[in-house]
Amino acid sequence: MNFPSYLLEPTQQERLAVQQAVETYIQSFLTQLPTLPAFVDSPEKGAGLLESPIEDTPISIEQALGLLQTQVDEPGITSASGGHLGYIPGGGLYYSALGDYLAAVTNKYAGIFFSAPGAVRMENMLLRWMASLIGFPQDAAGNLTSGGSIASLIALATARDAKKITSRIIPDAVVYTTAHAHHCLDKALRIAGLGECPVRHISMDDRYRMVPEALEQAILEDKAAGLIPWLLIASAGTTDVGAIDPLTHLGKIAQKHQLWYHVDAAYGGFFTLAPSGKPRLQGIGEADSVVMDPHKGLFIPYGLGAVLIKNRKQTAETHHYLANYMQDALSATEEASPADLSPELSKHFRGLRLWLPLKLHGVGAFRNALEEKLNLAQYAYEQLTNLPGFEVPVVPELSVVIFRYVPKAGIEANEFNQKLIKAVQQDGRVFLSSTLLDGNFMLRLAILSFRTHQDTIDLALRILQEKATEIEQESRS
Numbered sequence: 001m002n003f004p005s006y007l008l009e010p011t012q013q014e015r016l017a018v019q020q021a022v023e024t025y026i027q028s029f030l031t032q033l034p035t036l037p038a039f040v041d042s043p044e045k046g047a048g049l050l051e052s053p054i055e056d057t058p059i060s061i062e063q064a065l066g067l068l069q070t071q072v073d074e075p076g077i078t079s080a081s082g083g084h085l086g087y088i089p090g091g092g093l094y095y096s097a098l099g100d101y102l103a104a105v106t107n108k109y110a111g112i113f114f115s116a117p118g119a120v121r122m123e124n125m126l127l128r129w130m131a132s133l134i135g136f137p138q139d140a141a142g143n144l145t146s147g148g149s150i151a152s153l154i155a156l157a158t159a160r161d162a163k164k165i166t167s168r169i170i171p172d173a174v175v176y177t178t179a180h181a182h183h184c185l186d187k188a189l190r191i192a193g194l195g196e197c198p199v200r201h202i203s204m205d206d207r208y209r210m211v212p213e214a215l216e217q218a219i220l221e222d223k224a225a226g227l228i229p230w231l232l233i234a235s236a237g238t239t240d241v242g243a244i245d246p247l248t249h250l251g252k253i254a255q256k257h258q259l260w261y262h263v264d265a266a267y268g269g270f271f272t273l274a275p276s277g278k279p280r281l282q283g284i285g286e287a288d289s290v291v292m293d294p295h296k297g298l299f300i301p302y303g304l305g306a307v308l309i310k311n312r313k314q315t316a317e318t319h320h321y322l323a324n325y326m327q328d329a330l331s332a333t334e335e336a337s338p339a340d341l342s343p344e345l346s347k348h349f350r351g352l353r354l355w356l357p358l359k360l361h362g363v364g365a366f367r368n369a370l371e372e373k374l375n376l377a378q379y380a381y382e383q384l385t386n387l388p389g390f391e392v393p394v395v396p397e398l399s400v401v402i403f404r405y406v407p408k409a410g411i412e413a414n415e416f417n418q419k420l421i422k423a424v425q426q427d428g429r430v431f432l433s434s435t436l437l438d439g440n441f442m443l444r445l446a447i448l449s450f451r452t453h454q455d456t457i458d459l460a461l462r463i464l465q466e467k468a469t470e471i472e473q474e475s476r477s
């Protein structure tokens with residue numbers, strides 16, 4: 001068979017027909033979403049996809065959408081659902097999807113200012129807006145990344161070079177954080193060649209926040225032992241419990257001992273938009289680098305993190321490059337090019353998926369939605385505290401509520417809560433995840449979807465009571 005290359009350019013009529021089919025699918029998905037299960041534990045797990053191999057013969061859009069629905073969209077977590085209360089839920093704003101559509105069709109090359117000055121201006125404008133949210137200067141460097149993990153890698157690679165942590169001193173160059181710091185930071189350290197740095201897990205208070213006095217003591221001990229303290233990693237919203245380390249106090253210690261101060265605000269950072277969140281994040285502006293994820297706190301679909309670095313020069317030194325074939329681009333310098341501030345050269349034009357929803361909804365809509373999440377967490381905390389059998393060890397600082405059921409007798413608590421999370425997941429109407437806290441198996445309600453409202457929380461609480469009662473009865477009989 002002969003496939004001329006112009007087959008890759010559908011006619012307008014063909015485009016509209018395919019787009020109509022996609023739009024019909026999407027509208028039906030969104031209409032059904034409130035009643036779809038938040039989790040489907042299918043035995044097949046999407047394996048039906050493999051029955052349609054990648055081959056020369058095309059399939060129709062109807063066939064493609066059929067595969068997508070049954071093999072991709074249905075199994076696993078329905079991440080777009082308001083009932084997704086596990087891990088840190090993502091969002092999935094519709095206007096963001098339209099932004100992606102526009103970005104993909106026009107396919108602007110957003111890595112270089114010369115190539116797409118408007119696209120780069122848009123990304124940098126969004127980063128300056130984020131800088132202003134956290135009290136960073138307008139000339140701070142920033143980059144829109146695929147997520148918090150890559151953003152953290154950029155921050156820590158910059159920190160490494162700024163503090164001149166070369167291979168000879170790595171085994172003596174000490175990093176300070178807590179046991180609740182996100183694992184992507186360990187990963188970033190290792191990828192950045194810093195895996196041999198000693199890491200001190202500083203003790204936490206009863207709300208799982210770093211104890212500044214313990215930090216300072218550890219720094220002094222390390223200095224006395226001839227080691228080189230160089231990096232402090234604080235959390236503004238831990239994944240486990242949503243704790244915020246004492247950012248201002250830690251900033252002072254970092255400055256006094258000349259440590260690079262990194263704040264991981266991937267989950268918590270955008271709560272600074274919410275009136276009652278802002279004071280909780282006070283001190284974040286003291287950091288040298290901050291990571292915050294629009295695909296968490298701004299409800300953007302997965303694939304959008306951000307890093308901000310106070311001193312622009314430092315991150316450019318780590319990431320700039322020169323290549324002969326890029327010489328035409330060198331003359332255009334009004335705005336920094338993303339390619340000079342990150343490991344990426346070619347990249348998705350990520351700005352549009354954030355700019356469009358911010359412009360079409362206005363920032364106020366985000367402010368209100370984030371305030372709602374904080375209120376819902378307080379509500380869930382109060383309700384759970386009053387439910388017989390449930391134990392809630394900490395008041396939520398942001399929108400993660402951590403709790404467990406303490407069974408009366410006949411069954412050990414960890415075993416009971418493992419059964420409870422499993423029962424809730426099997427039920428599927430909402431999705432919750434679990435963690436370990438001081439050896440105790442704990443359940444979490446992580447409230448961050450823009451589609452989660454009070455009725456979702458009430459449903460989750462009903463399901464928890466229902467399943468706990470069932471397990472109590474089983475274990476007694």
Ligand SMILES: *Cc1c(COP(=O)(O)O)cnc(C)c1O
Nearest residue numbers: 088147148149182184239266267
């Ligand atoms: C999600 C998260 C990360 C990692 O970000 P990704 O976008 O998943 O790569 C880092 N830190 C915290 C606190 C997070 O919640």
